[in-house]
Amino acid sequence: MSSVHLFLVIAALLGGTVTTRIIPRYDGLLMELTSLEAIKDSITVTGYSVNVRPGNRVIMPEAFLPFWVCGWELDTDSCGFTVELTDAVDSLDYSFREDGRVMLIFFRAAEPLVFPELSWNGPPREPAYMDSGPIYSDSSIIAALEMGQQSPWLDNFDCIVIDPGHGGRDPGAVGYTGTYEKDRALEIALLVRDILSIRRPDLEVVMTRSTDCYVSLGARTRLANSMRADLFISIHCNAAVNSSANGFETFFLSRARTDDSRAVEMLENSVIEYDEGYDTASYGFQDDALSFLLADIAQNIYLERSSSLAVEIQDSMAERFTGNVSRGVKQAGFYVLRGALMPSVLVEIAFISNPREERMLQSLDFRLASAEAIVDAVLTFTEQQ
Secondary structure, eight states: OOHHHHHHHHHHHHTOEEEEEEEEETTEEEEEEEESSOOOOOEEEETTEEEEOOSSEEEOOOOOOOTTEEEEEEOTTSSOEEEEEOTTEEEEEEEEOTTSSEEEEEEEESSOOOOOGGGGTSOOOOOOOOOOOOTTOOHHHHHHHHTTOOOGGGGSOOEEEEEEOOBTTBOOOBOTTOOBHHHHHHHHHHHHHHHHHHHOTTSEEEESOSSSOOOOHHHHHHHHHHTTOSEEEEEEEEOOSSTTOOOEEEEEESOOOSHHHHHHHHHHHGGGGGSTTOOGGGGTSOSSHHHHHHHHHHHHHTHHHHHHHHHHHHHHHHHHOTTSOEEEEEEEOOTTTTTOSSOEEEEEEEETTSHHHHHHHTOHHHHHHHHHHHHHHHHHHHHHO
16 A cells, blocks of 8 residues: 555544545536545635635645646645636635535636537537548649648648547557547547637637548548648557557657557558558559659658657647656658648557556546647647747
């Protein structure tokens, strides 16, 4: 038994501990304080900082920071704690159970988040976007690539494509308790879309899929090209034969440099078998010498910026999930990234094949935190361009 758990048991027996539980909601954050003794009413609010002194030693939860909170920390005597809220929260309410041993504090949001229902484990709404057309309908794109220049539309950052991995007849990796990668990837991707819509309402966010449907690997980047997107981000959950493999990693398109990268590359590229009538056009380029040449040119043009975006995402995830393993930024030849005429990355959020990380992926709080980390990275990346 760890020292923390031993302290918790002893303190609970003595009646001198207040345990806390965090319940994130769409309209704010609910915090539940529980004690064997009556809890004191002592709350001090200073701007977006709230100090709570319940009268006994406090055990804070080992939880990921919810969307509404910038951070929390114990007071120096451990008999209180301070919560730093985001500016999305504008009021708080609290109440006690009749015997005074349970206190509920509700940090109320100014406006409830309008997330798609799938983000809360229900059916999603279907956004409308134009069907993807020919990749190279605009000759100016070909001309720019042949001259080693970026796609003409990248001068104005106004569109991003979010790609939830797998879907439909392709479940992706499957966790120990039967969790499908396609479902968790879609839920996180939809949260990324809607957090971006809150923080950057001027930015058009397009999903390659918003339901449990199959989309071929090539169709995903063709959509991004037809929408003249400025970034393409593909979201996945990792898997490995070794169930203890864990952590998060971010890839950009290049030749795989390590055995681990080659293994992930083979896993993600294997879904090509789900494409009916697969040919070279299925992963983004027509079957001719010019198209393959342009693919290599495009890869080199966006290599540095894709690498920079991958670093931002990896750093943002590492900052938010200090208890998880950062596996770093890597290179691999993913079909889903080949053909993208803009900076593009693939994010592996966690290992669904690891029982602990599968449980994390089943947690709304973890999915919210993962989405927020990606959004933070995207906005930091765009400010540097």
